[in-house]
Amino acid sequence: MSDWLTSLCAGVVGGLLVLSADRLIEPPPRMATVDLQQILAEHIESVGLRQLDKVTATKEATAYGAAVQASLDELEREQHALLLPAPAVLRGAPDLTDALRQRIDARLAQTGAARP
Numbered sequence: 001m002s003d004w005l006t007s008l009c010a011g012v013v014g015g016l017l018v019l020s021a022d023r024l025i026e027p028p029p030r031m032a033t034v035d036l037q038q039i040l041a042e043h044i045e046s047v048g049l050r051q052l053d054k055v056t057a058t059k060e061a062t063a064y065g066a067a068v069q070a071s072l073d074e075l076e077r078e079q080h081a082l083l084l085p086a087p088a089v090l091r092g093a094p095d096l097t098d099a100l101r102q103r104i105d106a107r108l109a110q111t112g113a114a115r116p
Contacts, residue, residue: 032079034072035086035097039104063111064104071103 043064047057075096076083086095 027080029076029080029082031089031093032081032083032096033086033089033093034075034083034100035095036068036100037085037087038097039068039101063108067104067107067111071100071107075100075103 047060052060072083079096
């Protein structure tokens with residue numbers, strides 16, 4: 001065999017070994033769902049019931065948005081999961097909505113902006 005063909009074959013085999021080792025060391029993320037629409041609807045309802053002034057409502061909305069984003073990021077990292085909206089998945093993926101809700105509530109409690 002010529003040198004270039006040997007080098008090509010060795011490169012392909014080496015690449016396949018690296019890809020295989022990468023999958024063993026760091027498996028791909030699993031898929032999970034969250035019903036963010038439900039969580040946001042619950043929050044909007046609770047804010048509406050309290051009849052907050054515009055300034056307070058804006059501050060709470062900003063804090064809540066930051067808590068949601070940070071909680072989503074944290075949940076994805078810790079669960080090594082790709083989070084999908086619940087309506088987009090028919091079956092087969094675990095639902096992490098309750099875990100997300102708990103994280104949001106805990107984060108808001110830490111910042112002093114706890115839910116009612």
